[in-house]
Amino acid sequence: MRSPAQQELIGAVRGFAQRYLPDRRVCVGLSGGADSLALTAAALRAGLEVTALVVDHRLQEGSAIVAERAAETARALGAQARVLTVDVTGPGGPEAAARTARYGALEEARAGGPVLLGHTLDDQAETVLLGLGRGSGARSLSGMAPWRAPWGRPLLPVRRARTRQACADWGISVWDDPHNDDPRFTRVRLRREVLPLLDEVLGGGVPAALARTADQLRADTEALDVLAVQLLTEARSDDGLDAHKLAAAPAAVCTRAVRSWLLEIGAAEPGARTVAQVEALIADWHGQGPVAVGGDAEARLVVTRRASLLRADRAAR
Structure with a gap:
């Protein structure tokens, strides 16, 4: 038994x-x-x-x-x-x-x-x-x-x-x-x-x-991830991302969309500080310069804003 x-x-x-x-x-x-x-x-x-x-x-x-x-x-x-x-x-x-x-x-x-x-x-x-x-x-x-x-x-x-x-x-x-x-x-x-x-x-x-808290947050996170995918699809163009569409979304959804995009363009596990700096190009835009998000020995990977468009570029070191 x-x-x-x-x-x-x-x-x-x-x-x-x-x-x-x-x-x-x-x-x-x-x-x-x-x-x-x-x-x-x-x-x-x-x-x-x-x-x-x-x-x-x-x-x-x-x-x-x-x-x-x-x-x-x-x-x-x-x-x-x-x-x-x-x-x-x-x-x-x-x-x-x-x-x-x-x-x-x-x-x-x-x-x-x-x-x-x-x-x-x-x-x-x-x-x-x-x-x-x-x-x-x-x-x-x-x-x-x-x-x-x-x-x-x-x-x-x-x-x-x-x-x-x-x-x-x-x-x-x-x-x-x-x-x-x-x-x-x-x-x-x-x-x-x-x-x-x-x-x-x-x-x-x-x-x-604590385990119940994990279950609840996981359900919330999965729902927000779905919305972030939708937002990224709507904001995407051949040249980059539409900053206005990103700015109109709730902050939690925008943050996830930005982080997913950074991973997509080659940023290695972008931390909270990097994501916040890129988000500032969206929600606190006042003409600031590019944000470094990664790169290699030859060139930096940077995100820039031009008019209403976020772009990923490589800048020589």
Whole structure:
């Protein structure tokens, strides 16, 4: 007989599959921790054909042993399993670099299929709280989407404690990543210190409330994105964008349209300051000069306004 924790996880995966997965074949990103192992077990028991993809970041001594042990556990549960070895390099600190390497390996190995990830309601709450602390916009505060092809997160409604309980009920041995207890990482301190204190001060229910906030903001953001696409289509011409049409739109829609256009013309992840400077060419036009939005060693990419038209140009350095 299945325990309540097992039933909750299997139900979450089964409901997710019915909504998003017409093909029963999936990959699962497996770390060997309780969340991803519980997801693997639940997916198999929900009738999915699972290939577990274990990424070895090679950041800790003995990581290859940990990765192979996770793969063996997945095979014992009835899944196929592969170990993917990556090099963690690049900007943004070790967390960001490891994430980039991990997603790159999963993308390459998924063979066109979906990849299920073991993020829980607690992970969602931490993501929203990080965004609040950093002053991020609604897109960041909307957290992780349950489904954004090819990435699926069936366990977002499930608390982290339930995945550990389900693993215990199934008799699955889990690996606890020491990085998850290292206070040098901001997310660890949020998890261990900030969220418990906030939950105590506000009388409980904070993780679930933060997750609900993410759901609500995601719905709002998706609706505004649709309006931004329509605005961009209406403002576009062969020579650029009509500033008057952009200025007539609500600010939230205009901002999204401008950011989408900047990405389209080659600006690399334009930040809030760059977007605001371009918006000033629209809503606060008084003859100011071009706004630099990117470029390369040979030329700057700039946005200029001429009469009522926004244009993207290259200016020699």
